[in-house]
Amino acid sequence: MKEGPDIAGLAALIGDPARANMLSALMAGKALTAGELAGEAGVTPQTASGHLARLVDAGLLLVEVQGRHRYYRIAGPDVAEALETLLVLAERTGRVRARPGPRDEAMRAARRCYDHLAGTAGVAMFDALVANGDLTVGSDGLAPSAAGRARFVAFGIDMDELEGRRRPMCRACLDWSERRPHLAGSLGAALMAAFVSRGWATPDRKTRAMRFTDKGRAEFEAFLRPAARRHVADG
Amino acid sequence: MKEGPDIAGLAALIGDPARANMLSALMAGKALTAGELAGEAGVTPQTASGHLARLVDAGLLLVEVQGRHRYYRIAGPDVAEALETLLVLAERTGRVRARPGPRDEAMRAARRCYDHLAGTAGVAMFDALVANGDLTVGSDGLAPSAAGRARFVAFGIDMDELEGRRRPMCRACLDWSERRPHLAGSLGAALMAAFVSRGWATPDRKTRAMRFTDKGRAEFEAFLRPAARRHVADG
DNA sequence: TCCACGTTTCGGCAGCGGCCGAAACGTCAG
DNA sequence: CTGACGTTTCGGCCGCTGCCGAAACGTGGA
Numbered sequence: 126m127k128e129g130p131d132i133a134g135l136a137a138l139i140g141d142p143a144r145a146n147m148l149s150a151l152m153a154g155k156a157l158t159a160g161e162l163a164g165e166a167g168v169t170p171q172t173a174s175g176h177l178a179r180l181v182d183a184g185l186l187l188v189e190v191q192g193r194h195r196y197y198r199i200a201g202p203d204v205a206e207a208l209e210t211l212l213v214l215a216e217r218t219g220r221v222r223a224r225p226g227p228r229d230e231a232m233r234a235a236r237r238c239y240d241h242l243a244g245t246a247g248v249a250m251f252d253a254l255v256a257n258g259d260l261t262v263g264s265d266g267l268a269p270s271a272a273g274r275a276r277f278v279a280f281g282i283d284m285d286e287l288e289g290r291r292r293p294m295c296r297a298c299l300d301w302s303e304r305r306p307h308l309a310g311s312l313g314a315a316l317m318a319a320f321v322s323r324g325w326a327t328p329d330r331k332t333r334a335m336r337f338t339d340k341g342r343a344e345f346e347a348f349l350r351p352a353a354r355r356h357v358a359d360g
Numbered sequence: 361m362k363e364g365p366d367i368a369g370l371a372a373l374i375g376d377p378a379r380a381n382m383l384s385a386l387m388a389g390k391a392l393t394a395g396e397l398a399g400e401a402g403v404t405p406q407t408a409s410g411h412l413a414r415l416v417d418a419g420l421l422l423v424e425v426q427g428r429h430r431y432y433r434i435a436g437p438d439v440a441e442a443l444e445t446l447l448v449l450a451e452r453t454g455r456v457r458a459r460p461g462p463r464d465e466a467m468r469a470a471r472r473c474y475d476h477l478a479g480t481a482g483v484a485m486f487d488a489l490v491a492n493g494d495l496t497v498g499s500d501g502l503a504p505s506a507a508g509r510a511r512f513v514a515f516g517i518d519m520d521e522l523e524g525r526r527r528p529m530c531r532a533c534l535d536w537s538e539r540r541p542h543l544a545g546s547l548g549a550a551l552m553a554a555f556v557s558r559g560w561a562t563p564d565r566k567t568r569a570m571r572f573t574d575k576g577r578a579e580f581e582a583f584l585r586p587a588a589r590r591h592v593a594d595g
Numbered sequence: 596t597c598c599a600c601g602t603t604t605c606g607g608c609a610g611c612g613g614c615c616g617a618a619a620c621g622t623c624a625g
Numbered sequence: 626c627t628g629a630c631g632t633t634t635c636g637g638c639c640g641c642t643g644c645c646g647a648a649a650c651g652t653g654g655a
Contacts, residue, residue, distance in 0.1 A: 137375030145368030
Protein backbone atom coordinates (compact mmCIF):
# COMPACT_ATOMS: atom_id res chain seq x y z
CA MET A 126 0.00 0.00 0.00
CA LYS A 127 1.57 3.16 -1.15
CA GLU A 128 0.51 6.70 -1.67
CA GLY A 129 -1.10 7.83 -4.84
CA PRO A 130 -4.34 7.76 -6.72
CA ASP A 131 -6.38 4.59 -6.78
CA ILE A 132 -5.65 3.61 -10.31
CA ALA A 133 -6.84 0.05 -9.77
CA GLY A 134 -10.41 0.92 -8.95
CA LEU A 135 -10.68 3.22 -11.91
CA ALA A 136 -9.14 0.78 -14.34
CA ALA A 137 -11.27 -2.05 -12.99
CA LEU A 138 -14.31 0.08 -13.63
CA ILE A 139 -13.30 0.55 -17.24
CA GLY A 140 -12.10 -3.03 -17.43
CA ASP A 141 -15.46 -4.73 -17.43
CA PRO A 142 -16.46 -5.63 -21.00
CA ALA A 143 -20.01 -4.35 -20.67
CA ARG A 144 -18.91 -1.04 -19.19
CA ALA A 145 -16.09 -0.69 -21.69
CA ASN A 146 -18.53 -1.21 -24.52
CA MET A 147 -20.79 1.50 -23.14
CA LEU A 148 -17.91 3.90 -22.77
CA SER A 149 -16.71 3.14 -26.26
CA ALA A 150 -20.17 3.78 -27.62
CA LEU A 151 -20.25 7.11 -25.83
CA MET A 152 -16.86 8.09 -27.18
CA ALA A 153 -18.59 9.30 -30.32
CA GLY A 154 -19.71 12.22 -28.21
CA LYS A 155 -23.42 11.75 -28.41
CA ALA A 156 -25.50 11.12 -25.31
CA LEU A 157 -27.28 7.78 -25.33
CA THR A 158 -30.13 6.39 -23.27
CA ALA A 159 -29.75 3.56 -20.81
CA GLY A 160 -31.60 1.23 -23.13
CA GLU A 161 -29.43 2.07 -26.10
CA LEU A 162 -26.35 1.49 -24.01
CA ALA A 163 -27.67 -1.85 -22.87
CA GLY A 164 -27.93 -2.79 -26.52
CA GLU A 165 -24.44 -1.53 -27.23
CA ALA A 166 -23.05 -3.57 -24.38
CA GLY A 167 -25.06 -6.65 -25.17
CA VAL A 168 -26.63 -6.94 -21.72
CA THR A 169 -30.15 -6.62 -20.35
CA PRO A 170 -31.41 -3.20 -19.26
CA GLN A 171 -31.27 -4.03 -15.58
CA THR A 172 -27.64 -5.07 -15.84
CA ALA A 173 -26.81 -1.96 -17.80
CA SER A 174 -28.54 0.16 -15.20
CA GLY A 175 -26.26 -1.11 -12.51
CA HIS A 176 -23.18 -0.47 -14.60
CA LEU A 177 -24.28 3.03 -15.50
CA ALA A 178 -24.96 3.90 -11.89
CA ARG A 179 -21.44 2.90 -11.01
CA LEU A 180 -19.94 4.88 -13.87
CA VAL A 181 -21.89 7.97 -12.88
CA ASP A 182 -20.94 7.50 -9.26
CA ALA A 183 -17.30 7.29 -10.27
CA GLY A 184 -17.54 10.54 -12.18
CA LEU A 185 -16.92 9.02 -15.59
CA LEU A 186 -20.39 9.68 -16.93
CA LEU A 187 -22.97 12.39 -16.53
CA VAL A 188 -26.67 11.68 -16.68
CA GLU A 189 -29.43 13.95 -17.83
CA VAL A 190 -33.05 13.02 -17.18
CA GLN A 191 -35.49 13.79 -19.94
CA GLY A 192 -38.94 12.42 -19.32
CA ARG A 193 -38.70 8.74 -18.82
CA HIS A 194 -35.40 8.57 -20.63
CA ARG A 195 -32.01 8.99 -19.11
CA TYR A 196 -29.28 10.28 -21.35
CA TYR A 197 -25.74 9.37 -20.43
CA ARG A 198 -22.63 11.01 -21.78
CA ILE A 199 -18.90 11.13 -21.09
CA ALA A 200 -18.33 13.37 -18.10
CA GLY A 201 -15.56 15.46 -19.56
CA PRO A 202 -12.57 15.78 -21.86
CA ASP A 203 -10.25 14.19 -19.34
CA VAL A 204 -12.33 11.05 -19.29
CA ALA A 205 -12.41 10.95 -23.06
CA GLU A 206 -8.68 11.49 -23.17
CA ALA A 207 -8.01 8.67 -20.75
CA LEU A 208 -10.17 6.33 -22.80
CA GLU A 209 -8.50 7.46 -25.99
CA THR A 210 -5.07 6.79 -24.49
CA LEU A 211 -6.15 3.33 -23.44
CA LEU A 212 -7.49 2.69 -26.91
CA VAL A 213 -4.25 3.73 -28.51
CA LEU A 214 -2.28 1.55 -26.14
CA ALA A 215 -4.62 -1.37 -26.69
CA GLU A 216 -4.09 -1.00 -30.38
CA ARG A 217 -0.33 -0.77 -30.09
CA THR A 218 -0.15 -3.89 -28.00
CA GLY A 219 -2.22 -5.70 -30.57
CA ARG A 220 -5.39 -6.18 -28.59
CA VAL A 221 -8.23 -6.20 -31.00
CA ARG A 222 -11.48 -7.61 -29.87
CA ALA A 223 -13.07 -10.21 -32.04
CA ARG A 224 -16.24 -10.21 -30.01
CA PRO A 225 -19.30 -11.58 -31.69
CA GLY A 226 -22.03 -9.02 -31.51
CA PRO A 227 -25.18 -7.93 -33.23
CA ARG A 228 -23.94 -4.52 -34.28
CA ASP A 229 -25.54 -3.37 -37.44
CA GLU A 230 -23.62 -2.40 -40.50
CA ALA A 231 -25.73 0.70 -41.03
CA MET A 232 -24.18 2.48 -38.07
CA ARG A 233 -20.76 1.82 -39.42
CA ALA A 234 -21.61 3.00 -42.89
CA ALA A 235 -23.20 6.30 -41.93
CA ARG A 236 -24.31 7.78 -38.66
CA ARG A 237 -24.65 11.15 -37.10
CA CYS A 238 -22.14 12.42 -34.63
CA TYR A 239 -23.95 15.18 -32.80
CA ASP A 240 -25.39 16.90 -35.84
CA HIS A 241 -22.95 16.03 -38.58
CA LEU A 242 -22.19 13.01 -40.71
CA ALA A 243 -19.84 10.33 -39.39
CA GLY A 244 -18.97 6.76 -40.27
CA THR A 245 -17.58 5.55 -43.56
CA ALA A 246 -19.61 8.12 -45.46
CA GLY A 247 -18.48 10.97 -43.21
CA VAL A 248 -14.85 10.03 -43.56
CA ALA A 249 -15.21 9.60 -47.30
CA MET A 250 -16.73 13.05 -47.57
CA PHE A 251 -13.94 14.56 -45.54
CA ASP A 252 -11.29 12.88 -47.66
CA ALA A 253 -12.98 13.91 -50.89
CA LEU A 254 -13.37 17.54 -49.85
CA VAL A 255 -9.72 17.73 -48.88
CA ALA A 256 -8.55 15.89 -52.00
CA ASN A 257 -10.61 18.21 -54.20
CA GLY A 258 -9.14 21.24 -52.52
CA ASP A 259 -12.49 22.38 -51.16
CA LEU A 260 -11.11 22.19 -47.65
CA THR A 261 -7.59 23.09 -46.72
CA VAL A 262 -5.83 21.62 -43.74
CA GLY A 263 -3.48 24.06 -42.11
CA SER A 264 -1.82 24.44 -38.77
CA ASP A 265 -4.70 26.64 -37.69
CA GLY A 266 -7.10 23.86 -38.43
CA LEU A 267 -9.54 23.42 -41.21
CA ALA A 268 -10.91 26.04 -43.55
CA PRO A 269 -12.81 26.09 -46.83
CA SER A 270 -10.87 27.28 -49.86
CA ALA A 271 -12.30 29.93 -52.16
CA ALA A 272 -13.34 27.20 -54.58
CA GLY A 273 -14.83 25.19 -51.75
CA ARG A 274 -16.73 28.16 -50.47
CA ALA A 275 -18.23 28.75 -53.90
CA ARG A 276 -19.11 25.13 -54.16
CA PHE A 277 -20.88 25.05 -50.81
CA VAL A 278 -22.80 28.19 -51.72
CA ALA A 279 -23.81 26.58 -54.99
CA PHE A 280 -24.97 23.59 -52.98
CA GLY A 281 -27.30 25.87 -51.07
CA ILE A 282 -25.30 26.51 -47.92
CA ASP A 283 -25.49 30.04 -46.57
CA MET A 284 -21.81 30.48 -45.90
CA ASP A 285 -22.21 34.08 -44.76
CA GLU A 286 -24.58 32.95 -42.08
CA LEU A 287 -22.22 30.22 -40.94
CA GLU A 288 -19.31 32.63 -40.78
CA GLY A 289 -21.29 34.90 -38.55
CA ARG A 290 -21.83 32.26 -35.91
CA ARG A 291 -19.68 31.78 -32.88
CA ARG A 292 -19.44 28.10 -33.50
CA PRO A 293 -16.36 27.06 -35.48
CA MET A 294 -17.32 26.45 -39.07
CA CYS A 295 -14.94 23.60 -39.76
CA ARG A 296 -13.62 21.17 -37.30
CA ALA A 297 -12.03 17.77 -37.78
CA CYS A 298 -13.70 15.25 -35.53
CA LEU A 299 -12.02 11.88 -35.04
CA ASP A 300 -14.28 9.17 -36.27
CA TRP A 301 -14.74 6.36 -33.84
CA SER A 302 -15.23 3.40 -36.11
CA GLU A 303 -12.92 4.65 -38.82
CA ARG A 304 -10.28 6.23 -36.63
CA ARG A 305 -9.88 8.97 -39.20
CA PRO A 306 -11.26 12.48 -39.22
CA HIS A 307 -14.60 13.61 -40.51
CA LEU A 308 -16.03 17.09 -40.87
CA ALA A 309 -17.66 18.65 -37.84
CA GLY A 310 -18.49 22.25 -37.07
CA SER A 311 -21.34 24.33 -38.44
CA LEU A 312 -20.42 23.46 -42.01
CA GLY A 313 -20.55 19.77 -41.22
CA ALA A 314 -23.94 20.27 -39.64
CA ALA A 315 -25.22 22.32 -42.56
CA LEU A 316 -24.09 19.70 -45.03
CA MET A 317 -25.85 16.90 -43.21
CA ALA A 318 -28.97 19.02 -42.90
CA ALA A 319 -28.83 19.60 -46.64
CA PHE A 320 -28.52 15.89 -47.32
CA VAL A 321 -31.56 15.25 -45.18
CA SER A 322 -33.63 18.05 -46.68
CA ARG A 323 -32.88 16.76 -50.15
CA GLY A 324 -34.04 13.33 -49.14
CA TRP A 325 -30.67 11.71 -49.74
CA ALA A 326 -30.66 10.23 -46.26
CA THR A 327 -32.92 10.07 -43.24
CA PRO A 328 -31.89 9.79 -39.64
CA ASP A 329 -33.00 6.58 -37.98
CA ARG A 330 -35.19 7.50 -35.07
CA LYS A 331 -34.00 4.87 -32.67
CA THR A 332 -30.32 4.83 -33.43
CA ARG A 333 -27.82 7.33 -34.66
CA ALA A 334 -27.67 5.62 -38.03
CA MET A 335 -28.29 7.57 -41.21
CA ARG A 336 -30.12 5.62 -43.85
CA PHE A 337 -29.28 6.65 -47.39
CA THR A 338 -31.75 5.98 -50.16
CA ASP A 339 -30.31 4.37 -53.28
CA LYS A 340 -30.80 7.55 -55.25
CA GLY A 341 -29.46 9.61 -52.36
CA ARG A 342 -26.39 7.44 -52.13
CA ALA A 343 -25.69 7.93 -55.81
CA GLU A 344 -26.13 11.68 -55.58
CA PHE A 345 -23.96 11.79 -52.50
CA GLU A 346 -21.22 9.95 -54.30
CA ALA A 347 -21.53 12.29 -57.23
CA PHE A 348 -21.18 15.15 -54.80
CA LEU A 349 -17.88 13.70 -53.64
CA ARG A 350 -16.39 13.53 -57.11
CA PRO A 351 -13.87 16.16 -58.22
CA ALA A 352 -15.52 19.34 -59.44
CA ALA A 353 -14.24 18.90 -62.98
CA ARG A 354 -16.05 15.63 -63.57
CA ARG A 355 -19.16 16.48 -61.68
CA HIS A 356 -22.33 16.97 -63.67
CA VAL A 357 -24.70 19.65 -62.55
CA ALA A 358 -26.89 17.37 -60.50
CA ASP A 359 -26.42 19.36 -57.35
CA GLY A 360 -28.51 22.40 -58.30
CA MET B 361 -19.48 -5.32 -31.62
CA LYS B 362 -17.30 -4.81 -34.59
CA GLU B 363 -13.59 -4.73 -34.44
CA GLY B 364 -11.71 -2.16 -32.52
CA PRO B 365 -9.21 -2.07 -29.73
CA ASP B 366 -9.96 -4.27 -26.76
CA ILE B 367 -10.01 -1.59 -24.16
CA ALA B 368 -11.74 -3.81 -21.63
CA GLY B 369 -9.06 -6.45 -21.50
CA LEU B 370 -6.35 -3.87 -21.16
CA ALA B 371 -8.13 -1.93 -18.45
CA ALA B 372 -9.00 -5.11 -16.60
CA LEU B 373 -5.34 -6.00 -16.65
CA ILE B 374 -4.47 -2.69 -15.04
CA GLY B 375 -7.52 -2.85 -12.84
CA ASP B 376 -6.40 -5.56 -10.50
CA PRO B 377 -5.07 -4.04 -7.26
CA ALA B 378 -1.95 -6.18 -7.15
CA ARG B 379 -1.04 -5.45 -10.75
CA ALA B 380 -1.85 -1.78 -10.39
CA ASN B 381 0.45 -1.58 -7.40
CA MET B 382 3.24 -3.15 -9.36
CA LEU B 383 2.73 -0.81 -12.28
CA SER B 384 2.61 2.18 -9.97
CA ALA B 385 5.83 1.09 -8.36
CA LEU B 386 7.44 0.79 -11.76
CA MET B 387 6.22 4.25 -12.78
CA ALA B 388 9.24 5.69 -11.01
CA GLY B 389 11.16 4.35 -13.96
CA LYS B 390 13.48 1.96 -12.19
CA ALA B 391 13.46 -1.73 -13.04
CA LEU B 392 12.47 -3.92 -10.11
CA THR B 393 12.78 -7.64 -9.45
CA ALA B 394 9.84 -9.97 -9.17
CA GLY B 395 10.37 -10.29 -5.42
CA GLU B 396 10.45 -6.55 -4.89
CA LEU B 397 7.29 -6.17 -6.88
CA ALA B 398 5.61 -8.87 -4.83
CA GLY B 399 6.41 -6.79 -1.78
CA GLU B 400 5.10 -3.63 -3.42
CA ALA B 401 1.88 -5.36 -4.31
CA GLY B 402 1.48 -7.08 -0.96
CA VAL B 403 1.17 -10.56 -2.40
CA THR B 404 3.28 -13.70 -2.28
CA PRO B 405 5.99 -14.23 -4.89
CA GLN B 406 4.09 -16.94 -6.69
CA THR B 407 1.07 -14.72 -7.05
CA ALA B 408 3.23 -11.86 -8.26
CA SER B 409 4.88 -14.14 -10.76
CA GLY B 410 1.57 -14.91 -12.38
CA HIS B 411 0.64 -11.26 -12.59
CA LEU B 412 3.98 -10.27 -14.04
CA ALA B 413 3.77 -12.96 -16.67
CA ARG B 414 0.43 -11.59 -17.77
CA LEU B 415 1.70 -8.03 -17.87
CA VAL B 416 4.68 -9.03 -19.96
CA ASP B 417 2.49 -11.08 -22.23
CA ALA B 418 0.24 -8.08 -22.71
CA GLY B 419 3.18 -5.91 -23.68
CA LEU B 420 2.93 -3.59 -20.71
CA LEU B 421 6.18 -4.72 -19.11
CA LEU B 422 9.55 -5.84 -20.35
CA VAL B 423 11.64 -8.34 -18.47
CA GLU B 424 15.39 -8.64 -18.38
CA VAL B 425 16.98 -11.72 -16.89
CA GLN B 426 20.11 -11.20 -14.84
CA GLY B 427 21.33 -14.31 -13.12
CA ARG B 428 18.60 -15.58 -10.90
CA HIS B 429 16.87 -12.22 -10.79
CA ARG B 430 14.32 -10.94 -13.20
CA TYR B 431 14.10 -7.22 -13.67
CA TYR B 432 10.79 -5.85 -14.82
CA ARG B 433 10.21 -2.37 -16.19
CA ILE B 434 7.53 -0.42 -18.02
CA ALA B 435 7.58 -1.48 -21.65
CA GLY B 436 7.55 1.97 -23.19
CA PRO B 437 6.55 5.60 -23.05
CA ASP B 438 3.07 4.91 -24.31
CA VAL B 439 2.42 2.57 -21.41
CA ALA B 440 3.72 5.16 -18.97
CA GLU B 441 1.57 7.76 -20.66
CA ALA B 442 -1.55 5.65 -20.34
CA LEU B 443 -0.87 5.01 -16.68
CA GLU B 444 -0.22 8.68 -16.06
CA THR B 445 -3.48 9.59 -17.70
CA LEU B 446 -5.30 7.11 -15.54
CA LEU B 447 -3.56 8.48 -12.47
CA VAL B 448 -4.59 11.99 -13.31
CA LEU B 449 -8.16 10.95 -13.95
CA ALA B 450 -8.27 8.90 -10.78
CA GLU B 451 -7.14 11.94 -8.89
CA ARG B 452 -9.63 14.24 -10.54
CA THR B 453 -12.50 11.94 -9.76
CA GLY B 454 -11.43 11.88 -6.16
CA ARG B 455 -10.02 8.40 -5.98
CA VAL B 456 -7.00 8.90 -3.77
CA ARG B 457 -5.72 6.15 -1.62
CA ALA B 458 -3.50 8.46 0.38
CA ARG B 459 -1.43 11.59 -0.05
CA PRO B 460 0.61 12.04 -3.20
CA GLY B 461 4.12 11.70 -1.86
CA PRO B 462 7.36 13.05 -3.28
CA ARG B 463 8.54 9.68 -4.60
CA ASP B 464 11.66 10.16 -6.65
CA GLU B 465 12.67 13.77 -6.43
CA ALA B 466 14.52 13.78 -9.74
CA MET B 467 11.46 12.45 -11.53
CA ARG B 468 9.31 15.06 -9.96
CA ALA B 469 11.64 17.88 -10.92
CA ALA B 470 12.03 17.05 -14.60
CA ARG B 471 11.12 14.03 -16.65
CA ARG B 472 10.09 13.27 -20.15
CA CYS B 473 6.52 12.56 -21.02
CA TYR B 474 6.73 10.77 -24.35
CA ASP B 475 9.19 13.12 -26.00
CA HIS B 476 8.54 16.40 -24.26
CA LEU B 477 9.45 17.93 -20.94
CA ALA B 478 7.27 17.29 -17.90
CA GLY B 479 7.57 17.68 -14.16
CA THR B 480 8.20 20.93 -12.32
CA ALA B 481 10.43 22.16 -15.12
CA GLY B 482 7.88 21.35 -17.79
CA VAL B 483 5.11 23.12 -15.95
CA ALA B 484 7.35 26.11 -15.27
CA MET B 485 8.18 26.37 -18.95
CA PHE B 486 4.55 26.20 -19.91
CA ASP B 487 3.62 28.90 -17.41
CA ALA B 488 6.48 31.12 -18.53
CA LEU B 489 5.69 30.81 -22.22
CA VAL B 490 2.06 31.68 -21.59
CA ALA B 491 2.94 34.53 -19.22
CA ASN B 492 5.37 35.97 -21.77
CA GLY B 493 2.77 35.80 -24.49
CA ASP B 494 4.75 33.32 -26.55
CA LEU B 495 1.87 30.90 -26.36
CA THR B 496 -1.74 31.90 -26.47
CA VAL B 497 -4.49 29.86 -24.94
CA GLY B 498 -7.73 30.09 -26.84
CA SER B 499 -10.92 28.14 -27.13
CA ASP B 500 -9.41 26.33 -30.10
CA GLY B 501 -6.49 25.22 -27.99
CA LEU B 502 -2.94 26.35 -27.81
CA ALA B 503 -1.00 28.26 -30.45
CA PRO B 504 2.24 30.19 -30.65
CA SER B 505 1.91 33.96 -31.04
CA ALA B 506 3.83 35.83 -33.69
CA ALA B 507 6.37 36.88 -31.09
CA GLY B 508 6.57 33.34 -29.79
CA ARG B 509 7.05 32.00 -33.25
CA ALA B 510 9.93 34.37 -33.87
CA ARG B 511 11.43 33.44 -30.56
CA PHE B 512 11.29 29.71 -31.25
CA VAL B 513 12.84 30.26 -34.66
CA ALA B 514 15.63 32.29 -33.03
CA PHE B 515 16.10 29.41 -30.64
CA GLY B 516 16.75 27.16 -33.60
CA ILE B 517 13.38 25.50 -34.04
CA ASP B 518 12.28 24.97 -37.63
CA MET B 519 8.71 26.18 -37.20
CA ASP B 520 7.89 25.76 -40.87
CA GLU B 521 8.78 22.11 -40.64
CA LEU B 522 6.64 21.64 -37.53
CA GLU B 523 3.68 23.30 -39.17
CA GLY B 524 3.92 20.93 -42.08
CA ARG B 525 3.50 17.88 -39.90
CA ARG B 526 0.25 16.15 -39.20
CA ARG B 527 0.99 16.04 -35.50
CA PRO B 528 -0.49 18.95 -33.54
CA MET B 529 2.19 21.52 -32.83
CA CYS B 530 0.96 22.60 -29.44
CA ARG B 531 -0.97 20.57 -26.97
CA ALA B 532 -1.49 21.04 -23.27
CA CYS B 533 -0.76 17.83 -21.46
CA LEU B 534 -1.81 17.52 -17.86
CA ASP B 535 1.18 16.90 -15.65
CA TRP B 536 0.80 13.97 -13.31
CA SER B 537 2.91 15.14 -10.38
CA GLU B 538 2.11 18.83 -10.71
CA ARG B 539 -1.54 18.52 -11.74
CA ARG B 540 -1.07 21.46 -14.07
CA PRO B 541 -0.49 21.53 -17.81
CA HIS B 542 2.80 21.35 -19.63
CA LEU B 543 3.57 21.74 -23.31
CA ALA B 544 3.21 18.69 -25.52
CA GLY B 545 2.92 18.39 -29.29
CA SER B 546 5.66 18.70 -31.85
CA LEU B 547 6.79 22.04 -30.45
CA GLY B 548 7.16 20.55 -26.99
CA ALA B 549 9.18 17.72 -28.48
CA ALA B 550 11.37 20.08 -30.50
CA LEU B 551 12.09 22.19 -27.44
CA MET B 552 13.15 19.23 -25.36
CA ALA B 553 15.30 17.96 -28.20
CA ALA B 554 16.94 21.39 -28.35
CA PHE B 555 17.64 21.33 -24.64
CA VAL B 556 19.29 17.96 -24.97
CA SER B 557 21.33 18.89 -28.03
CA ARG B 558 22.61 21.97 -26.24
CA GLY B 559 23.70 19.85 -23.34
CA TRP B 560 21.37 21.55 -20.89
CA ALA B 561 19.90 18.25 -19.80
CA THR B 562 20.39 14.57 -20.51
CA PRO B 563 17.76 11.86 -20.35
CA ASP B 564 18.43 9.25 -17.71
CA ARG B 565 18.79 5.92 -19.47
CA LYS B 566 16.99 3.77 -16.96
CA THR B 567 14.24 6.12 -15.89
CA ARG B 568 12.29 8.87 -17.56
CA ALA B 569 14.04 11.49 -15.48
CA MET B 570 15.81 14.40 -17.17
CA ARG B 571 19.01 15.47 -15.46
CA PHE B 572 19.87 19.12 -15.90
CA THR B 573 23.45 20.24 -15.58
CA ASP B 574 24.04 23.26 -13.36
CA LYS B 575 24.89 25.38 -16.34
CA GLY B 576 21.99 23.96 -18.31
CA ARG B 577 19.61 24.69 -15.49
CA ALA B 578 20.74 28.32 -15.42
CA GLU B 579 20.39 28.70 -19.16
CA PHE B 580 17.00 27.03 -19.06
CA GLU B 581 15.83 29.47 -16.43
CA ALA B 582 17.17 32.37 -18.47
CA PHE B 583 15.20 31.01 -21.39
CA LEU B 584 12.06 31.21 -19.32
CA ARG B 585 12.50 34.87 -18.45
CA PRO B 586 10.48 37.51 -20.30
CA ALA B 587 12.01 38.48 -23.61
CA ALA B 588 12.71 42.05 -22.51
CA ARG B 589 15.03 41.04 -19.73
CA ARG B 590 16.62 38.16 -21.50
CA HIS B 591 20.25 38.51 -22.56
CA VAL B 592 21.23 37.06 -25.86
CA ALA B 593 22.39 33.73 -24.49
CA ASP B 594 20.06 31.75 -26.66
CA GLY B 595 21.67 32.47 -30.01
C1' DT C 596 -57.76 6.40 -14.77
C1' DC C 597 -55.42 2.83 -16.98
C1' DC C 598 -51.85 0.99 -19.65
C1' DA C 599 -47.32 0.95 -22.01
C1' DC C 600 -42.69 1.83 -21.68
C1' DG C 601 -38.08 2.97 -19.91
C1' DT C 602 -35.56 2.41 -15.96
C1' DT C 603 -34.24 0.91 -11.42
C1' DT C 604 -34.07 -2.27 -7.28
C1' DC C 605 -33.86 -6.75 -5.28
C1' DG C 606 -32.52 -11.55 -4.85
C1' DG C 607 -30.15 -15.48 -6.12
C1' DC C 608 -27.19 -18.04 -9.10
C1' DA C 609 -22.90 -19.15 -11.48
C1' DG C 610 -18.38 -18.48 -13.17
C1' DC C 611 -14.17 -16.14 -13.48
C1' DG C 612 -10.04 -15.10 -11.36
C1' DG C 613 -7.05 -13.96 -7.55
C1' DC C 614 -4.91 -16.09 -3.68
C1' DC C 615 -1.88 -19.30 -1.35
C1' DG C 616 0.63 -23.96 -0.25
C1' DA C 617 3.48 -27.21 -2.23
C1' DA C 618 6.82 -28.35 -5.27
C1' DA C 619 9.99 -27.92 -9.28
C1' DC C 620 13.48 -25.31 -11.92
C1' DG C 621 17.64 -22.53 -12.50
C1' DT C 622 21.44 -19.92 -10.61
C1' DC C 623 25.02 -18.85 -7.48
C1' DA C 624 28.19 -19.81 -3.54
C1' DG C 625 30.91 -22.84 -1.00
C1' DC D 626 27.87 -31.86 -5.08
C1' DT D 627 25.05 -29.55 -1.86
C1' DG D 628 22.38 -26.03 0.01
C1' DA D 629 20.31 -21.39 -0.24
C1' DC D 630 17.74 -18.33 -2.85
C1' DG D 631 14.80 -16.25 -6.44
C1' DT D 632 11.36 -17.52 -9.42
C1' DT D 633 7.90 -20.23 -11.73
C1' DT D 634 4.25 -23.95 -12.25
C1' DC D 635 0.50 -26.62 -10.48
C1' DG D 636 -3.67 -27.50 -7.92
C1' DG D 637 -7.43 -26.26 -5.25
C1' DC D 638 -10.04 -23.09 -2.44
C1' DC D 639 -12.92 -19.08 -1.99
C1' DG D 640 -14.79 -14.62 -2.64
C1' DC D 641 -16.20 -11.12 -5.68
C1' DT D 642 -19.06 -9.56 -9.13
C1' DG D 643 -21.47 -9.74 -13.31
C1' DC D 644 -25.63 -11.74 -14.97
C1' DC D 645 -30.60 -12.32 -15.28
C1' DG D 646 -35.74 -12.91 -13.69
C1' DA D 647 -39.12 -10.70 -11.18
C1' DA D 648 -41.06 -6.78 -9.55
C1' DA D 649 -41.48 -1.82 -8.36
C1' DC D 650 -41.23 3.07 -9.73
C1' DG D 651 -42.05 7.14 -12.61
C1' DT D 652 -43.44 9.24 -16.86
C1' DG D 653 -46.27 9.91 -20.90
C1' DG D 654 -50.11 8.91 -23.75
C1' DA D 655 -54.94 7.33 -24.56
